[in-house]
Amino acid sequence: MKIDQFPEHIRPYLVPRAGGEYAYECFSCGREHGIERLLYTCPDCGSVLMIKDLEWSRLKRIPGSLWREIFDYRSMLTLPALRGIYRYHELIGSVIPPESVVWLGEGYTPVVAANAVLCDWAGCAFFFKNDGQNPSASFKDRGMASAFSYLNYLIGHRGMEDVLAICASTGDTSASAALYGSYFVHGVKSAVLLPHGKVTPQQLGQPLGSGARVIEIPGVFDDCMKVVEYLSEHYSVALMNSKNAWRILGQESYSYEIAQAFDYEIGDLAVFVPIGNAGNITAVLQGFLKLHDLGIIPALPAVFGVQSEHANPVYLYYLEPEREKRRFRPVTVRPSVAQAAMIGNPVSMPRVVKLVEEYRLRAGEDAVRVVEVSEQEIMDAMLTANRNGHIVCTQGGECLAGCRKAVASGMQAAGRRAVLDATAHALKFSVFQDKYFSDSFEPEYEVVPKAELRNAPVLVSPPDGVPKPVPGREMPPEDFRRFLAFASGAVAELLGLKRKQ
């Protein structure tokens, strides 16, 4: 649609303009720092940072109803910069001009209703929002789009020299960073650090395919994270983990899209998010808070974080009901099928603590909860979802298991609808399905496959005397006729097919 076809009152707002005043804000000491350089921690107190819009009050002068119209009408424009997360340009760093936006097709992932069987199983009506349908097959692309767009802006407008984008990863951050890094013709190269043997073969193949330098380190994600943190403090690199506050801004789009998908009436929803390094739940909470503050949504949805028993530091922290008595303690993780969230010392914990407090202040104590699920529950939930038309990964399974538990325990009212974050594509984690189907989980995983969820291919093998097709070799017609008679008979018998009359 052309601009002059839109209602007159909307036209001045349709195409975003670069501008605004932003600062890094420290959530611990409250100090602010300029954004003209990359900063990951507060120079004064060392805590993690967020990006603050210093002209927020200017956005608040626009009524919520007009914001809703702006976002809805923007979906009809064909500008590449507005097709993805930058539809919400003013909320995720309008200092980045549209021409600096790097868009690889991220965002606008489908919200898919669960069928009646699955809703029954979970105990409530729910939807999966399939972030596995992003370009590198996980939600990380949302944050990479904003962090790389910011780098692009620094290169194009602030004279930044060539930069090495670096990250630690449980598999999905590296896939995403490598993909976005590879899109740059010049100026950016990427390197990723992975815990050796702790990412799936599919995830390892992604940064290799994108041409990034892939470096494996012994230990788990938390060890890799320490190394990249050291590197980012002492060497000239751009850290692309969610410790980089620009990543958080882009990931807030998940909340904005949920609001828009439900016509901004989301006060009756519960949103379930898996927690690892806690960047995602930080962004989801911050996103809903911003929408609420601008009057775009009249009420806040409930947010549930979900963790595995094998990597549960955030769950343990909130187990203590009294705020003053809570003490954060990192945990030593154990092998988990939700391997992408297998993190014992989440970098974003200070952000989570602050945002949960604010969220609860606005929407009540029950508005944010953290639930814990077993490895068995995660696998059973993922496979049950996949059996009912969804392509969720183990972390998506973790959300479904968490939702079912929240309903069963009364934390989530059965009448309340839920949106579950299916954070990555199921195919990235097919090794866990293979282990389940072949009953080959190592004992530490504590997963016992259920017969009704297992599956295996059946080989139809012609007996001696019946010819077999050989790839690349033509079969004589009579041989093929005999093979066809045998194979179709065997398949019909296996499937219990009835002959047509």
Ligand SMILES: Cc1ncc(COP(=O)(O)O)c(C=O)c1O
């Ligand atoms: C597929 C997937 N789900 C969930 C998470 C957890 O997200 P976060 O680390 O932001 O808490 C990650 C990454 O860590 C992931 O890759």
